[in-house]
Amino acid sequence: MQHFLLLLIGSIVLLGPLSAQDEVAFDLRPLDVLLQEAERNxxxxxxxxxxxxxLYSDLRLLKKEWANYIAVSASYQVGNVQFIDNLSSGSTPDVRTVTRENVFAVAGVSVRIPLSDFLTKNERRRQLELRLDQERFDLHHKEFELRELVIRQYNDLQRALRILEIRDRDLRFHELATETAxxxxxxxxxxxxxxxxxxxxxxxxxxxLAxxxxDAQLLYLLLKELVGAEIKA
Incomplete structure (x- = not known):
């Protein structure tokens, strides 16, 4: 057995170092780029x-709520009116038809402020501001969770690819040993x-190796799905 191992090692030295196959090793895009892709997608x-x-839109609408309490109205009317004047001058009657044009224009402004809206407006604005802050904190928390998951899966995939290269070299070593044996x-x-x-x-x-x-294929697909874009360089 020792004689066989010495002969096998001598054969490997003559052949040179074993390199990973092209389909085994591939480069990943930089981590910072994948983090940006994941956040965007x-x-x-x-x-x-x-x-x-x-929520921010609701807050802006609340600040403009005063416009709901003011109403502006206006009207403009033009009409012709005909009437008959019966004028008497001595013994001769004088009948005349008179046409007059009348113009009517009305404008007004009314203000109605519900007491309940007026008293609760500050509190409603404060609630919207708190909900908006809560939503922003939740967004930052989910961004942190996403970045953490991408980093973990990125490192797991790199480790899996490294193991894959080692398994590939190991198989090729044993294939050579089998041929020699x-x-x-x-x-x-x-x-x-x-x-x-x-x-x-x-x-x-x-x-x-299989x-x-x-393992590497699964981690590759998971990270690619998480990022929402190609992860190979």
Whole structure:
């Protein structure tokens, strides 16, 4: 067995260092960029921003509430009126038709302030201000939670990709060991038990690589979904 390991190590030295396959290793976009993407694309944060804007709009409307208590009215009318004048001068009657044009213009301003609205306005404004502050704090809290989750998943994915590279190198090492062991076995330089053990270790390395690939793929999809954009560089 020691003779086989020495021969295997010599073969690896001749071949040079093993590098990860292209589909195993890839670069991620910078963390700061992904954090900005996640905040911009998060539907939860967008919903919170809309709620805050609605409260701010209600507060502005409350400040303009005085306009509801003032009413301005005006009217303008033009009409023609005809009437007959029967004038008597001595014994001869004088009948005349007279047309007159009348113009009527009316304007006015009325003010009505409900006492309940007047007395509770300050309190209603204070409630809206507190609700707006609460909404802003909630928005900041959700932004913090989102950033924390992106950072955690980013680091988890980086760790998974590193493990994936290691598993890939490990499998390629065992594949080379299996090829060498098969040649020695055919030449009669290795027993069946040693060859079987080498072959089983290669299978175990392949299983570990498949598990690492699934873990990395899951973490990649989760982070991509969380960010709402491509995360590869």
């Amino acid at each position: 998060s539907p939860v944060l967008q919903f919170e921003k809309i709620d805050a804007e609605l 098969e040649r020695y076995f055919r030449e009669g330089s290795m027993g069946l038990d040693e060859y079987t053990s080498t072959f089983n270790k290669s299978n175990e390395a392949e299983i570990r 598990e690492a690939q699934l």
